[in-house]
Amino acid sequence: MIKFILNGKEVETVAPATVRLIDLLRDDFQLIGPKEGCGDGECGTCSVLVNQLVQNSCLIPIGAIEGAEIITIDGYCNTEQFQLLSECYSEAGAVQCGYCIPGMIMASEALLSQNPHPTEEEIREGISGNLCRCTGYNMIVDAIDLAAKKGDGLW
């Protein structure tokens, strides 16, 4: 039995330890915010926070997260920080098809919580593990920059 904290609640599972976290989240917990793009750690749309650090849930065997605190977009969307990021993403026109966005938002949160006033270079580095096939990234960079400015003190 593996126990961990999922979006603030203690949960447990009897699934085998080498099942991927992405599958456990989507299939067993019905949290379909994190998407599976590549399944190889390369696209970032499966990103979640593990003990506040952004990680790819497609690479995590669930046996490794015993006791950890996992936050997915489904839980994060109830926060003030999410509200602001969401507004800034729409203001900057940073969302087109939306497939990359759950991961982009988690990467944005991870970046801003460590570095509330990132430079453009640091923003690009922060989302460098997240692929977007629609926007060309510039609008996403603008959105994060806008959130950092408007959210002064929030992170």
Add this chain to the structure above:
Amino acid sequence: MVTKAIASYRMKSLDETLSQLSKEDCQLIAGGTDLMVQRKSPRGAPGRFDKPVVFIDHLKELKQIYRVNQDIHIGACCTYSEMMEHHLIPNILKKAMKEIAAPAIRNRGTIGGNICNASPAGDTLPLLYIFNAKIRLRSAKGERAAEIRDFIQGPRKVDRLKDELVTEIILPEVPEVQPYFVFEKVANRRADAITKISFAGSMRWDEGRIQDARLAFGAVGPTIVRAADIEQKLVGQAFPLNDKVIDGIVAEFESLLKPIDDHRSTGVYRKTVALNLLRHFLEVRA
């Protein structure tokens, strides 16, 4: 599909982990960033592991970074992010780690995993060869240390017994003042890209003479390439190096390096770039 579940262990301490390894042949999982790709199953099914798995990346004993005299000890399960934030890690290694993957992978991938996966494209390896890193292994029976160049034998092949675990990487005698260092990684893009060719070099000179020179190439053969005999020819040469000496060293590596074609690059490209990086490094003036 019914898959027979394999046993899995996540022990509280290193000693309990070693005792488990002494009982049966197990698959160690650190960050899993190499293994979970290599052993990927169809969605929802457990990974394709054929022996019991043992998780180790939570073990505190494997996460320490400390110094003993001039030696820097790095716990095998330190992640890239942890090392990049630590004051004892040499800057040149931090620079190489910054070029590995992207933040999400750097928050999971470990130095022990990079070494034990033993890919010739592993990005910590050229520098670890240059630091003459030692690999410290432990089993329930005892402890030993191996030179990295002996420990790594080929892609995914290391000199590890089934009951052993890599506990630490030791960088011996790291001087306070670092020599002139470069690390260059050539890949398709800046993030999440596997190395086509990499080069690390270090050189120390004093009063116009080379005291020490070390050169290492990644992804040009089954293991990292370093050649002590060629390096030795640089020692005692006047600094800055003259064109004749540089041409000579480049020619030596031209016959030594035999990179192959694969899906990431061609042998010809790899060799040309490797020799250009070498030449550029040797041309340093100050």
